[in-house]
Amino acid sequence: EAQVTQNPRYLITVTGKKLTVTCSQNMNHEYMSWYRQDPGLGLRQIYYSMNVEVTDKGDVPEGYKVSRKEKRNFPLILESPSPNQTSLYFCASSSHRGGGQPQHFGDGTRLSIL
């Protein structure tokens, strides 16, 4: 089954403790992206990647890091999480780096930073 898998689905942690949210897709997609979703603000793009070793900032990249060492994986790293990063996070992928194909989304990761 074609899917985007995120782990963990839920995480409660404390300020400053490094964490990684993993994202994996099994569709051989080139384009992958991370979003955060906050009430009243909608989904905002954090980082995206057009292929292995090619990543770039979205609209809200501050406080986040990403890497794309393999085509299928695109982890989101919070080196020193802060309470304002409490949010619902989504990973997505698309077969077309230029956006010509629909994005497929994971089920989300709810992060709470205390």
Added chain:
Amino acid sequence: KQEVTQIPAALSVPEGENLVLNCSFTDSAIYNLQWFRQDPGKGLTSLLLIQSSQREQTSGRLNASLDKSSGRSTLYIAASQPGDSATYLCAVYTSGTYKYIFGTGTRLKVLA
């Protein structure tokens, strides 16, 4: 900078009604526009994608139209059902940016 707006923020309709959801964007230089459905606690499911060269796309009871020059798209849902209750989001992919910009969504409730 591209901005995407969806009005209304919430909508309640009785079952069986035809309804229209609106999405507007400020920069007409888009590559495509995509409509999504989001159920509570779930990710987004792609409903329809309209390329900039297209005027509309249809899937079952759903029809999405695009008027690039006026910066508008509509999602038409025919004969609404309680199972259509969800939040509907539109997203635009602006040419040359490789970024998606989302609206804040319309929360739809279809009453049985």
